[in-house]
Amino acid sequence: MTKHQEGIPHMVSRVIQVDPFDLVIFGGTGDLARRKILPGLFRRFCAGQMPASARIIGAARTDLDDAGYRKMVAEAIAEFGSEHTPPEAKLKAFLGQVSYVAIDARGDTGWAALQEIMKGTGKVEAYYFSVSPALFGDLAERLQRWGMADQDARIVVEKPFGRDLETARTLNATLAKYFSESQVYRIDHYLGKETVQNLMAVRFGNMLFEPLWNAQYVDHIQITVAETVGVGGRGEYYDKSGAMRDMVQNHLMQLLCLIAMEPPARFDPDAVRDEKLKVIRALDPVLPHHVVRGQYEAEKGNAGAHPSYREAVGDPRSKTESFIALKTQISNWRWSGTPFYLRTGKRMSARSSEITVVFKETPHSIFGAEAGQHRNVLSIRLQPNEGITLGVTIKEPGPGGMRLIDVPLDMTFSEALGEGAEHVDAYERLIMDVIRGNQTLFMRGDEVEAAWAWTDPIIHGWEARGDVPKPYESGSDGTTDSQEMMRRDGRNWREVSP
Numbered sequence: 070m071t072k073h074q075e076g077i078p079h080m081v082s083r084v085i086q087v088d089p090f091d092l093v094i095f096g097g098t099g100d101l102a103r104r105k106i107l108p109g110l111f112r113r114f115c116a117g118q119m120p121a122s123a124r125i126i127g128a129a130r131t132d133l134d135d136a137g138y139r140k141m142v143a144e145a146i147a148e149f150g151s152e153h154t155p156p157e158a159k160l161k162a163f164l165g166q167v168s169y170v171a172i173d174a175r176g177d178t179g180w181a182a183l184q185e186i187m188k189g190t191g192k193v194e195a196y197y198f199s200v201s202p203a204l205f206g207d208l209a210e211r212l213q214r215w216g217m218a219d220q221d222a223r224i225v226v227e228k229p230f231g232r233d234l235e236t237a238r239t240l241n242a243t244l245a246k247y248f249s250e251s252q253v254y255r256i257d258h259y260l261g262k263e264t265v266q267n268l269m270a271v272r273f274g275n276m277l278f279e280p281l282w283n284a285q286y287v288d289h290i291q292i293t294v295a296e297t298v299g300v301g302g303r304g305e306y307y308d309k310s311g312a313m314r315d316m317v318q319n320h321l322m323q324l325l326c327l328i329a330m331e332p333p334a335r336f337d338p339d340a341v342r343d344e345k346l347k348v349i350r351a352l353d354p355v356l357p358h359h360v361v362r363g364q365y366e367a368e369k370g371n372a373g374a375h376p377s378y379r380e381a382v383g384d385p386r387s388k389t390e391s392f393i394a395l396k397t398q399i400s401n402w403r404w405s406g407t408p409f410y411l412r413t414g415k416r417m418s419a420r421s422s423e424i425t426v427v428f429k430e431t432p433h434s435i436f437g438a439e440a441g442q443h444r445n446v447l448s449i450r451l452q453p454n455e456g457i458t459l460g461v462t463i464k465e466p467g468p469g470g471m472r473l474i475d476v477p478l479d480m481t482f483s484e485a486l487g488e489g490a491e492h493v494d495a496y497e498r499l500i501m502d503v504i505r506g507n508q509t510l511f512m513r514g515d516e517v518e519a520a521w522a523w524t525d526p527i528i529h530g531w532e533a534r535g536d537v538p539k540p541y542e543s544g545s546d547g548t549t550d551s552q553e554m555m556r557r558d559g560r561n562w563r564e565v566s567p
């Protein structure tokens with residue numbers, strides 16, 4: 070009998086069909102559409118969630134007809150969809166719901182045709198802006214001019230949402246000219262990850278953790294998002310952003326909010342987002358010696374295949390970080406005095422995203438000094454091998470006195486939930502939420518602005534000091550001074566393990 074058969078019911082996923090919808094994907098031939106959006110929609114179609122009257126309309130500058138676009142969609146599904154070849158009939162039926170309009174975001178071409186397609190359908194209308202943020206304003210304005218920005222329409226916008234507070238404010242103000250906040254769905258795909266939502270379930274669905282979830286019992290919290298990939302072909306974008314803008318301001322910030330926020334009164338969009346906003350606004354400024362940045366070097370013995378960061382972005386003097394580690398504090402009653410350590414980087418030793426809550430030692434050890442120091446450590450693994458481990462202290466088995474050891478109570482979700490647990494990619498979950506009109510897992514405008522208001526001074530600080538990121542070896546866990554930052558506080562980073 071396996072673990073999940075013993076205690077935990079086998080999961081049977083319930084798929085509830087969403088309302089009929091028309092989804093227009095601006096940037097419908099782009100990388101994100103091909104990798105994530107279209108294969109995700111196809112999986113939802115196969116799961117029976119997409120009504121037969123739903124339509125997906127690709128819109129981009131490329132001159133294609135419906136047949137040409139369907140061919141591209143089929144290729145994207147074959148390449149990025151899943152390891153199994155989709156049943157021919159399913160794919161054909163899905164493609165029957167897909168069409169294409171060649172459109173110019175800054176001109177007039179294609180808008181009349183799109184208007185004709187979207188006229189009076191009575192369905193949910195969603196417009197996905199999977200394009201450069203420079204085009205968000207043009208698209209919003211044209212949607213209104215061509216009569217498609219009615220009050221039920223929804224727009225989905227991708228990150229980066231601005232590159233600082235000022236640009237984020239401008240973007241929010243531009244969108245607000247044409248759409249109300251309840252129509253704008255700002256995507257942070259980390260919020261669509263299964264285990265990220267599980268953070269809320271674990272915290273607020275159990276009595277066990279919440280009473281201990283504060284500065285009195287928690288020594289510190291670590292959030293690590295380590296990637297093995299480098300900047301790849303995204304050098305031009307990435308070199309203008311760096312790890313702070315690309316990962317910390319959004320993904321790590323969201324994780325920090327979910328781990329630190331007060332329990333919302335209800336699981337509804339504004340109740341959750343109000344609590345997250347309070348966390349961001351309570352963040353202390355980060356002191357210069359509490360932030361370290363790094364840039365990866367070429368892989369030893371394999372420099373051709375894995376170039377250094379500077380080679381990858383084509384700038385031998387680039388000062389952009391591919392790794393960052395920082396320490397911050399939340400100035401409120403719950404967390405005052407508990408440091409939060411954040412770390413993320415590319416070309417690290419393993420792909421691993423983990424939140425670790427390190428509890429304090431017991432106030433007094435009845436076992437004496439020789440028993441050593443022991444702490445409970447709760448680690449929540451977001452990817453891969455999603456699950457939760459709680460380190461507990463027990464007696465080392467055998468005779469010879471009271472020696473204590475730490476052992477993990479391990480719950481790997483795939484093992485606990487068994488085969489029946491449905492794997493839903495972040496994007497497909499979030500797109501279905503757009504159709505359902507549920508904004509809980511999307512960032513509100515004020516949240517994004519507050520995150521930039523905290524981020525900006527940190528970036529301005531290192532720019533003003535002329536700081537240059539320190540090199541780190543590809544396949545390592547970042548710069549040595551990130552370890553040093555922890556050691557100064559008498560702590561250690563958790564090992565990055567797959």
Ligand code: BG6
Pocket residue numbers: 296315
């Ligand atoms: C994106 C960043 O938002 O998230 C990328 O722009 C990063 O640089 C990616 O690689 C990580 O996402 P995931 O889902 O692979 O952890």
